Amino acid sequence: MAVFKYEKRSSWAATNPVLQSGECGFESDTGNRKIGNGKDTWLRLPYCGAPGYWGEFVSASSQTATANTPTEVTFADSVAGLTKGITLLNNSEIKVDHAGVYQFQIGLHLKNDDSQIHDAAFWLRKNNSSSAGDVPLTTLSVSVIESHGGVPGRMTAAFDHTLTLDARDYIELIWATSDVNISISGADATTSPYARPTAPSAVCNVFQVASA
Numbered sequence: 001m002a003v004f005k006y007e008k009r010s011s012w013a014a015t016n017p018v019l020q021s022g023e024c025g026f027e028s029d030t031g032n033r034k035i036g037n038g039k040d041t042w043l044r045l046p047y048c049g050a051p052g053y054w055g056e057f058v059s060a061s062s063q064t065a066t067a068n069t070p071t072e073v074t075f076a077d078s079v080a081g082l083t084k085g086i087t088l089l090n091n092s093e094i095k096v097d098h099a100g101v102y103q104f105q106i107g108l109h110l111k112n113d114d115s116q117i118h119d120a121a122f123w124l125r126k127n128n129s130s131s132a133g134d135v136p137l138t139t140l141s142v143s144v145i146e147s148h149g150g151v152p153g154r155m156t157a158a159f160d161h162t163l164t165l166d167a168r169d170y171i172e173l174i175w176a177t178s179d180v181n182i183s184i185s186g187a188d189a190t191t192s193p194y195a196r197p198t199a200p201s202a203v204c205n206v207f208q209v210a211s212a
Contacts, residue, residue: 009099016041030098030167032211047211053085053098054207058200062111063184065177070131073108073122073173073184073202086206094206095170101210105160106173107203112144112153114181119143124161125172134174135163144182164212173204 007015009027019025019036026033031051034042057075065071072092085097096102104124112118123139125131138161145153163171175184186201 012042016043018042019045030211032098032100050100050208050211051085051098052208053096053100053102055083055086055088055094055205057083057088057094057204057206059184059202060186060198060200062186063201064180065175065182067178067180068176070174070176072129073175075202075204085208089170092172093170094172094204095168096165096206096208097167098208099165099167100208100212101162101164103160103162103207103209104171105205105207106158108157108184109186109199109201110142110144110155110157111183111185112181113147113183114179115146116179117143117146117153118177118179118182120157120175120177120182122157122159122173122175124163125174126163126165127169129172133172135161135171162209173202 004024004026006026006028008029012025012027018039018041021036021038023036024033025042032047034045035048059075063073074091075088087095087097089095110120119141121139121141124135125133126135127133140157140159142157144155147153184201187199189198190196
């Protein structure tokens with residue numbers, strides 16, 4: 001029969017015990033767990049699985065930016081309460097409540113009202129509102145097609161990144177465009193010639209994929 005012990009993460013780290021083979025230790029404040037092998041200390045044991053924290057955040061609003069100016073992409077509250085252990089703050093800061101390895105999946109609908117092609121770039125920023133927080137190797141650059149026949153040019157952009165984060169770290173999605181005619185813009189629901197729901201301007205899904 002397995003033995004279960006509960007302590008906060010800080011207590012496990014401070015005592016750093018050797019768990020018996022098959023003995024389970026739970027971090028009461030994170031939901032993480034480790035299983036002993038009778039020889040390795042707590043800090044040397046790997047975590048088993050993950051509590052599975054997750055969240056989905058969307059925006060239905062059109063978003064614009066001053067040309068060549070890094071700007072936060074904003075979101076509304078989570079979709080129908082679809083969140084556990086992940087919080088949206090100040091409409092742009094996606095905060096994780098617990099340490100772990102998290103995957104960020106991002107989708108954007110882009111619109112160009114000009115008759116010329118223009119560029120936009122998107123990247124991730126961690127824990128502050130300046131370039132010092134920019135996460136290396138996360139930039140996605142796109143060229144949005146021009147308007148044609150009076151119809152705005154449109155395209156979708158999608159990218160994902162996996163990050164190791166500490167408790168209370170937050171991530172923002174930053175964008176910059178070469179021209180003010182570029183916007184992050186969804187579309188209203190339609191009933192004719194067929195029915196479909198609203199298309200959001202921006203979506204961000206976050207999944208914990210491993211404990212850390």
